[in-house]
Amino acid sequence: MPTSPRPARAGSVRVAAWQRQHLGDADRRRIMEAARRLERRSHQPGLHGGCLRRTGIIVLWMLLYRGPSRHGVCDPSIGQLAEWAGCARSTVQLALSRIEAAGIMGHVRRGLVVAGRWCQWTSAYLFASPEQWAVSDTEARSAEVSLVKKKLRKEGGGGEGSALPAAERQALAAKWGLLEPASA
Structure with a gap:
């Protein structure tokens, strides 16, 4: 008897294999240590932090240690990140843009078509190894x-x-x- 595919549950989002990333503790530590070194290296006298700033480090930690599910998908909402980090949604959005600009991670916008219009449902966050990070241009913030x-x-x-x-x-x-x- 042929089996029919199970219908997707309401509210579930299909996640492609390339949107999954299993990071071990050593990988997480290596990314966080490299991010802290980058923050110290990019700090300029008279400026408030380096290229990531304090909130960037906090949001990155939240993404690495609280964000991933057991399936390797890191897709917490902006609101969830803001709650975890104890800051405003707009602060989290700025921190995410700084993290992405440094090349530490990228995100994939995932959405649904509702009534003929595309609506963003969630984002999946994928991390790069420190060797692949972009060279930070802190001069752009001077x-x-x-x-x-x-x-x-x-x-x-x-x-x-x-x-x-x-x-x-x-x-x-x-x-x-x-x-x-x-x-x-």
């Missing part, structure tokens, strides 16, 4: 760069119609790695 970026936004995005002189615009683009520096 006060000088933030002021210039804010000025560019106010004046129309910093394109060709920008009020900044072309030489200064080119120097900033080279500094941020957007183009090769001009050879003298």
Whole structure:
């Protein structure tokens, strides 16, 4: 007698095999130690923390130690992470973006189509080994760069119609790695 596939329970989400990641205690410790080293290395005098900041370290710990299920799927909600970490949802979202920018983890948006419209249901978080992490650019958070970026936004995005002189615009683009520096 052929067996029919069981219908999915309401509220359950199918998880692909590539969205599962079994991390042992040694892997978790290695990721956390590398994240703390990155935080110390990227700290600049006068700034509040390094590239991850305190909340980034806390949220990363929560994801590594409280997030994964027994099946290897790490998909806690933003609200659950905020509750665990004892901070606001917006703080968790900023911390997650800093963690992703450092290359420590990535996330997969998972959703459902409801009435012809795609709605995000949850996110799955996948961790990279410390050898694969992106080199952190803490200069992007410095006060000088933030002021210039804010000025560019106010004046129309910093394109060709920008009020900044072309030489200064080119120097900033080279500094941020957007183009090769001009050879003298």
